[in-house]
Amino acid sequence: MLALLGIGLASVFFKYPMVHLILKYIGISYMLFLAWKIANAGNPKAKSSLKRPMTFMQGVLFQWVNPKGILFAVSVIAAFTTQETIVANLIFIVLANIFVGMAALGVWLLLGRAMQRLIQSDRQVLIFNIAMALLLALSVIPIMTMEFGYT
Numbered sequence: 237m238l239a240l241l242g243i244g245l246a247s248v249f250f251k252y253p254m255v256h257l258i259l260k261y262i263g264i265s266y267m268l269f270l271a272w273k274i275a276n277a278g279n280p281k282a283k284s285s286l287k288r289p290m291t292f293m294q295g296v297l298f299q300w301v302n303p304k305g306i307l308f309a310v311s312v313i314a315a316f317t318t319q320e321t322i323v324a325n326l327i328f329i330v331l332a333n334i335f336v337g338m339a340a341l342g343v344w345l346l347l348g349r350a351m352q353r354l355i356q357s358d359r360q361v362l363i364f365n366i367a368m369a370l371l372l373a374l375s376v377i378p379i380m381t382m383e384f385g386y387t
Contacts, residue, residue, distance in 0.1 A: 237299055237300060237305065237306075237309055238309045238312070238313070238329065238330050238333055239326070239330045241306070241309045241310060241313060242309075242313045242317075242326040242329065242330065243326070245259075245310065245313050245314070246317075246322045246323065246326060249317070249319060249322060250319070250322075253319055256314060256317070256319060259310060259311070259313075259314030260314040260315050260379065262310075262311065262314070263307075263310065263311025263312070263314045263315040263379070264311075264315065264376050264379055264380070266307055266311050267311065267315075267372060267373070267375065267376055268373055268376060270372060271369040271370070271372040271373040272369065274365055274368050274369040274372060275365055275366050275368075275369035275370075276365075277365050278358075278361065278362075278365075279358050279361040280361075312329060312333075313326065313329065315379040316329055316378075316379065317329070351364075
């Protein structure tokens with residue numbers, strides 16, 4: 237999805253450069269909104285209503301109608317590409333997402349259960365959520381430095 241959206245957006249960005257800038261700021265706003273939502277998420281155990289998880293294929297197909305997935309792809313493409321090197325940026329973004337995604341999935345599988353045992357109280361959940369939200373909010377800094385040419 238990321239590659240296909242990137243190819244489509246690249247042609248739009250070449251034709252209408254202002255759309256690139258607008259989507260970049262929408263992407264930054266969305267990332268900060270997600271950080272706020274994470275910081276205020278609360279303890280997931282408090283809302284425990286177990287549902288049967290999606291199958292693998294349902295999960296794959298859901299990404300094409302998942303607003304968060306689409307917004308993620310558009311935000312990443314807009315935020316981490318430049319007009320001059322959009323194709324190279326897009327290739328890097330797709331490859332980075334594949335490798336980082338696989339690594340993150342592995343870490344999630346290995347450490348997720350341990351974290352669940354360590355983080356029990358509402359206070360611990362709050363601290364963890366705030367730390368994750370801050371890390372997400374800080375990830376906006378490289379986007380802004382790319383936009384304004386700081387190194």
